[in-house]
Amino acid sequence: MISSPRLSCKTGFYYVFLYGSLICFLVIFMLPLLWVLGLSLKTREQIFTTPPLFLWRPTLENYFTVLSEKNFLISFWNSFLVTTSTVLVSLFAGIPAAYTIARYRFPGRKLIFFSLLVMRMLPPIAALLPLYVMFSFGGLINTRISLVLAYTTFSLPIIVWVTRDFFKTVPRDLEEAAYMDGASRTGAFLRVALPLAKPGITTAAILSMLLAWNDFIFAAILTNNATRTAPVLLSTYAGSETGTDWGAIAASGILVLLPVIVFSLIAQRHLVSGLSSGSINDARVA
Amino acid sequence: MRHHDRHHGSAISASNTGFRGRNYLAQIAKLADFWFIPLTIFPTVALSSAVFGFPLLLSLIMSFAAWSIDEPVLAADFVGLRNYRDLFADPVFVASLCLTLGYTAATVCLEILVGLAIAMLLNQDLPYIRFFRIALIVPMMVTPIVAALCWKLLLDPTYGLVDYLVGSPIIWLGDPTLALITVGGVSVWQNAPFVALLLLAGLQSLPKEVVEAATIDGATKIALFRHVTLPLLSPYLLVALLLRTIFEFRAFDNVYVMTAGGPANATLVLSIYVYQTSFFSFDLTLASAASWVMLLIVLTVCLILIATMRRKEPD
Numbered sequence: 001m002i003s004s005p006r007l008s009c010k011t012g013f014y015y016v017f018l019y020g021s022l023i024c025f026l027v028i029f030m031l032p033l034l035w036v037l038g039l040s041l042k043t044r045e046q047i048f049t050t051p052p053l054f055l056w057r058p059t060l061e062n063y064f065t066v067l068s069e070k071n072f073l074i075s076f077w078n079s080f081l082v083t084t085s086t087v088l089v090s091l092f093a094g095i096p097a098a099y100t101i102a103r104y105r106f107p108g109r110k111l112i113f114f115s116l117l118v119m120r121m122l123p124p125i126a127a128l129l130p131l132y133v134m135f136s137f138g139g140l141i142n143t144r145i146s147l148v149l150a151y152t153t154f155s156l157p158i159i160v161w162v163t164r165d166f167f168k169t170v171p172r173d174l175e176e177a178a179y180m181d182g183a184s185r186t187g188a189f190l191r192v193a194l195p196l197a198k199p200g201i202t203t204a205a206i207l208s209m210l211l212a213w214n215d216f217i218f219a220a221i222l223t224n225n226a227t228r229t230a231p232v233l234l235s236t237y238a239g240s241e242t243g244t245d246w247g248a249i250a251a252s253g254i255l256v257l258l259p260v261i262v263f264s265l266i267a268q269r270h271l272v273s274g275l276s277s278g279s280i281n282d283a284r285v286a
Numbered sequence: 287m288r289h290h291d292r293h294h295g296s297a298i299s300a301s302n303t304g305f306r307g308r309n310y311l312a313q314i315a316k317l318a319d320f321w322f323i324p325l326t327i328f329p330t331v332a333l334s335s336a337v338f339g340f341p342l343l344l345s346l347i348m349s350f351a352a353w354s355i356d357e358p359v360l361a362a363d364f365v366g367l368r369n370y371r372d373l374f375a376d377p378v379f380v381a382s383l384c385l386t387l388g389y390t391a392a393t394v395c396l397e398i399l400v401g402l403a404i405a406m407l408l409n410q411d412l413p414y415i416r417f418f419r420i421a422l423i424v425p426m427m428v429t430p431i432v433a434a435l436c437w438k439l440l441l442d443p444t445y446g447l448v449d450y451l452v453g454s455p456i457i458w459l460g461d462p463t464l465a466l467i468t469v470g471g472v473s474v475w476q477n478a479p480f481v482a483l484l485l486l487a488g489l490q491s492l493p494k495e496v497v498e499a500a501t502i503d504g505a506t507k508i509a510l511f512r513h514v515t516l517p518l519l520s521p522y523l524l525v526a527l528l529l530r531t532i533f534e535f536r537a538f539d540n541v542y543v544m545t546a547g548g549p550a551n552a553t554l555v556l557s558i559y560v561y562q563t564s565f566f567s568f569d570l571t572l573a574s575a576a577s578w579v580m581l582l583i584v585l586t587v588c589l590i591l592i593a594t595m596r597r598k599e600p601d
Contacts, residue, residue: 015412022407022418029425029479035447036436048445093333096326106323112331114592119338121588123536125557126577129564130341130348133355149337156334184315185322214429216539217557221565231431238435238543246439253432264427268420271427272483276529 033257040250047246062251072252074226075233079213079256082144082229086151086212087205093152094159095201099189101160102167103175113160120157124217127153132221142224150218155208162207162274166200167193206267207274210260230256342581349574369575378551379576382559385466389555390534393470393477397530398523400474401481406511408482409489419486426479434543437472462552465545469553472540477533481526488522489515521594528591532584556580 039047041058066072100106101113131150132141140146174196175188183191194201219229234256237249264271318325349369353362373379408419425433440447441458449455458468492515500514538557541547547554547562554562560580564573 018407018410018412022412022415025404025407026418026421029475030421032433032436032440032475033425033428035440039439050445050450052445052447052450089333093329097330100323100326104323106327112327115339116330116334117592117595118585118588119334121532121591122342122584123557123577123580125536125538125560126345126581127338127341129560129570129573129577130345131337132564133344133348133570134341136355137359152333153338156330160330185319186315189322189326210427214427214431216429216431216542217561220542221561231429234431234435235543238438246445249435250439253435256429256432260427260429261424264423265420268423271423272480272487275480276484276525 036250037254039246040254042247044245044247062247063255065245065248066251066255069248071233072230072255075228075230076255078144078223078227079229079231082147082151082219083209083212085144085148086155087209089148090152090155090159090208091201091205094156094204095163095194096189098160098163099167099193099197102164103172103193113164116157116160120154120161124153128218128221131218135222141222142227144223144227146222147219147227147229150222151212151215154211154215158208158211158274159204162204162270163197163200165273166197166203169200170196203267203270203274206263207271210263210267213260345574345577348571349578351571353571355568355570369571370579372572373575373579376572378554379559381551382554382556383579385554386535386537386556389466389470389537390531393473393534393537394527394530396470396474397478397481397534398526400478401485401526402523404478404482405485405489408486419483422479422482425476426483428476430476430539431543433476434472434540437475437540438544441468459545460549462549465549466553469541469544472544473534473537476540477530481530484526484529485519485522488519492518524594525591528587528594531587532591535580535584535587 040062041060042053042056043059043061046053046056097112101109128150131146135141135146135149140149170193175183175192178188178192214231215229216231216235219232220235223229223232230252234249234252237244237252267274348362350364350366351362352365352368353359404422408415408422438459441449443449443455443457443460448458456464459465496514496518497510500510505514536557537555538561541553541555541558542561545553547558556576557580560573560576563569563576
């Protein structure tokens with residue numbers, strides 16, 4: 001913290017300046033989203049007025065329209081299915097590896113570890129093209145399974161990196177005590193380390209969930225009308241120009257964002273260090 | 287048959303009675319312990335090889351071949367570097383490469399400047415500062431497609447809020463120069479909060495004693511920032527720089543929704559180029575070559591990142 005003793009006795013002007021700039025940034029970063037939230041609560045006539053309307057009686061009409069629309073519900077359901085499956089698959093595959101990488105030294109450990117980082121960092125479009133070829137030969141194009149497989153390219157590294165960091169914070173003594181009591185390696189992992197790393201596993205799961213939910217590029221190519229996810233459906237609204245139903249677009253956008261906001265706030269403490277894939281230590285900001 | 291039955295039975299009665307069953311389980315446990323490292327590593331290695339290692343190898347091979355997706359795989363001819371030569375002879379690709387490098391440099395610089403400013407503000411010890419820190423998480427995590435869609439509505443020349451506030455109808459996404467700036471601006475809007483929170487974590491980890499000592503020695507605020515804060519923060523700045531470079535270089539979502547590469551290829555970043563070459567022109571070998579050019583560029587940045595991380599974590 002860079003607040004010196006001298007600063008604390010500065011005049012109120014300094015505080016006005018600080019809060020002024022903070023609020024200024026807040027407006028820049030929040031207003032666009034709040035405005036769209038506003039659009040979703042307006043009727044068609046209220047949206048297309050010049051100058052724009054700043055005070056009105058909010059209506060939920062757009063939400064009723066969107067939630068009764070089959071396309072939206074299907075895509076939402078697809079997003080949900082693909083996201084949960086991605087998280088589960090990556091958790092099952094990734095957690096044992098994360099534990100072993102954190103606890104044991106074995107040849108190839110660093111290689112696996114950094115290959116996973118590279119996997120997360122390389123541009124998805126580069127993996128998408130060969131995956132498309134593979135899936136079309138395997139008959140998996142336009143299935144949700146192909147999407148889950150494609151999503152493990154970013155979700156598996158996140159899970160391994162984040163949970164490894166948490167396994168490292170579990171004191172080794174506890175497992176050693178378990179070994180003294182006759183526990184096996186598997187037993188020490190499942191009964192001692194795993195329960196203690198639970199917060200880390202939750203964080204990792206939320207992070208990979210958010211990334212899978214937010215993905216567009218893989219879903220745009222690997223799905224069709226029946227299997228497309230919510231972001232893909234939303235992107236089809238962008239092509240059409242004014243005259244389309246802004247209220248419905250805004251309402252669908254807000255509905256897609258709701259889970260994102262809820263889960264981001266749950267995982268807020270570890271979001272930044274998770275998103276930087278362990279390249280910084282312990283970025284707990286709030 | 288009998289053999290099979292015995293195994294089946296022991297698995298069921300393992301927990302309550304069978305002595306024999308416990309023995310059997312103990313043997314499995316012993317084996318699992320012996321093979322613990324390979325067994326735990328295997329799923330991750332297998333899955334990542336299948337969805338990442340193998341595909342990248344495939345695209346590397348494709349980048350040296352003449353082949354189209356409706357032909358059998360074995361019909362592919364090895365053509366050496368022809369695809370790469372074609373690629374660099376394609377003015378659209380070269381323009382796209384330059385554009386992407388420029389776009390990346392500009393957005394990353396802005397994100398770091400804005401992020402640093404916000405991080406300094408958020409680092410003050412003020413009442414309710416937590417509220418501002420948490421609020422910043424929202425734009426950072428917003429689904430990129432939704433963010434781009436929101437901005438598309440906001441920037442609408444007839445009914446958009448931005449043109450109302452500016453006071454004149456500016457066609458943000460229709461003009462070639464302006465479109466690129468606008469698309470980059472939206473990316474800065476979305477990602478500066480991440481940089482801010484990352485640098486804030488750095489600021490909070492600074493050793494307090496050093497800062498206090500400098501203050502007691504009479505360092506001015508500016509001197510403190512230049513000679514104490516900035517050098518101590520540099521590892522975090524480097525990580526922010528590398529990470530954002532990697533992620534801006536792959537820019538796709540915001541561009542796709544807002545301009546789709548247009549007008550007149552003014553926002554045709556490399557990801558969009560590869561996307562169009564693969565899935566509209568279906569020139570998969572040329573697209574593979576282009577994606578390997580992308581991969582090599584990102585891999586270089588990535589190796590620098592790994593080098594900095596290894597320094598931090600020696601074992």
